[in-house]
Amino acid sequence: MDHTNSFRFFNRGPSPAVRLAFFTSLSLLLMFVDARYQYLESARSVISLLTYPFQRLAATPGDMWQATDDFLTLHNNLIRDNNLLRRQRTADAGQLQQVQMLKTENDHLRQLLAVQQRVSYPSQLAEIAYVERDIFKRRLYLDKGAQANVQAGQVVMDDTGVVGQITRVYPWVSEVTLISDKDHAVPVQSLRNGLRTVVFGSGDTTELALRYVPNSADIKAGDVLVTSGIDGIYPSGLPVAKVEHIEHDPAYPFARIRCSPVAGVDKYRQLLILSGIPKLPEQPDTTQDVSADKVPKGKRKKP
Amino acid sequence: MSNFPKDQEFLLPASNLFIALSLVAALLLNWLPWQGIWLALRPDFVALVLLYWCTHKPYRLGIGIAWGVGIFADVANASVFGQHALAYTVLAFGGVVLYRRVQMFDLRQQTLQIFPIMLLTYVTYAVVHWQLHGYIAWSYFIGCLTSTALWIPLTLLLQTLRHPRSDPDRL
Numbered sequence: 267m268d269h270t271n272s273f274r275f276f277n278r279g280p281s282p283a284v285r286l287a288f289f290t291s292l293s294l295l296l297m298f299v300d301a302r303y304q305y306l307e308s309a310r311s312v313i314s315l316l317t318y319p320f321q322r323l324a325a326t327p328g329d330m331w332q333a334t335d336d337f338l339t340l341h342n343n344l345i346r347d348n349n350l351l352r353r354q355r356t357a358d359a360g361q362l363q364q365v366q367m368l369k370t371e372n373d374h375l376r377q378l379l380a381v382q383q384r385v386s387y388p389s390q391l392a393e394i395a396y397v398e399r400d401i402f403k404r405r406l407y408l409d410k411g412a413q414a415n416v417q418a419g420q421v422v423m424d425d426t427g428v429v430g431q432i433t434r435v436y437p438w439v440s441e442v443t444l445i446s447d448k449d450h451a452v453p454v455q456s457l458r459n460g461l462r463t464v465v466f467g468s469g470d471t472t473e474l475a476l477r478y479v480p481n482s483a484d485i486k487a488g489d490v491l492v493t494s495g496i497d498g499i500y501p502s503g504l505p506v507a508k509v510e511h512i513e514h515d516p517a518y519p520f521a522r523i524r525c526s527p528v529a530g531v532d533k534y535r536q537l538l539i540l541s542g543i544p545k546l547p548e549q550p551d552t553t554q555d556v557s558a559d560k561v562p563k564g565k566r567k568k569p
Numbered sequence: 570m571s572n573f574p575k576d577q578e579f580l581l582p583a584s585n586l587f588i589a590l591s592l593v594a595a596l597l598l599n600w601l602p603w604q605g606i607w608l609a610l611r612p613d614f615v616a617l618v619l620l621y622w623c624t625h626k627p628y629r630l631g632i633g634i635a636w637g638v639g640i641f642a643d644v645a646n647a648s649v650f651g652q653h654a655l656a657y658t659v660l661a662f663g664g665v666v667l668y669r670r671v672q673m674f675d676l677r678q679q680t681l682q683i684f685p686i687m688l689l690t691y692v693t694y695a696v697v698h699w700q701l702h703g704y705i706a707w708s709y710f711i712g713c714l715t716s717t718a719l720w721i722p723l724t725l726l727l728q729t730l731r732h733p734r735s736d737p738d739r740l
Contacts, residue, residue: 282631282632282662282665282666283662285631285632285633285662286632286658286659286662289632289633289636289654289655289658290655290658290659292636292651292654293636293639293651293652293654293655293658294651294655295651296650296651296654297649297650297651297652297655297697297701299650300649300650300651301649301701306650309650310644310650313640313641313644314644314645316641317641317644317645320593320596320597320600320645321600321645323597324596324597324598324599324600324601324602325600325601325602327601328601328602396600396602397602397604403647405647434647441647448702448704449702469704469706
């Protein structure tokens, strides 16, 4: 210890206890305001401009490791992957052409029946900039933000299914809450029989849970759950999860159902952001009519 | 006392730049892409560096700066505003109040002294999270142990960096 600063005889402002009380109350106030209201989002974006370069810098070792890994990929692996992909593409091409035909046919039929047309969703590719460093949460950050027209509420998916949803947008990055986050819920329906329900995250990347499904409901292990598109946040028909295990306990009114996510929630680096949230007709005002109980379920809780 | 020689070492007065750089380095270490089990094992470098400066230079870096650093950590981690700030405030208070006591001991004993402060910081953070979200991830507390274990290496590192460059005894 050096003594350059040790001899000061005079008062140095408030005592530590006073400072502790001041900054504690300030933190508590900020927490209260931030958790209850949305006033601080702009302050957050401004401060994020300061922290962003440092966060990028911290992510560079990982990126460099990835780049080296890519560079050193064996020639053999490349040839094998290439062949595999080419074969797959040929196999898919046939189906794709049929899909085109089916789509026009479907559009035509829908037109005949005067049902609203399904919209297709433009998407943009984004790369994972960094993952959450907070053990409590399941989030990640994509390298596209408000500058690339990303909006909160958009759906993020990989080539196999839904990965999560954009919950916060900064100028250059956006935050994705994964479907496995504990606070996250997705309205889904079973592909086999159209049973509607809601799938919840469990805080673990490999597990999702179906809650509030009655014991008598027709659901089996192996059922694929796709988004139902009911709440107007998720487009319908995107695969979300597969039922793994069902436990019927007569003591509880609901079955305990474990699912696994279809998408590689923690696997890939490139993800798709679906833009264009489906527009639904305005929800009727239910405050007047008590008997109306069809409130859209599975509204996302505030993070 | 046998551990006095530590105090007789001559260390360069810590410049503000050095303190700032050490904090930035700690933030960068915290922001590395830790994942899975490594995330649970990750020591809180920022808390350690703050605690080092609070116990060694309590008049230079105190509760106010710790709070400010906490706000940055909050933005970068997308936690609720004030969550890290509150935890680091408690940490800095512990450091500032106990700095004379911590400096009396040698490094090994210091570790025992700072463990309660670290634990209190971790508990503060976890309690806030529990109040807001209703659950606690217990693996989070492993980080408290690794942080405490890192106290000796970190103190040695920072002390070494604060040594005068040229040693007149050694040519």
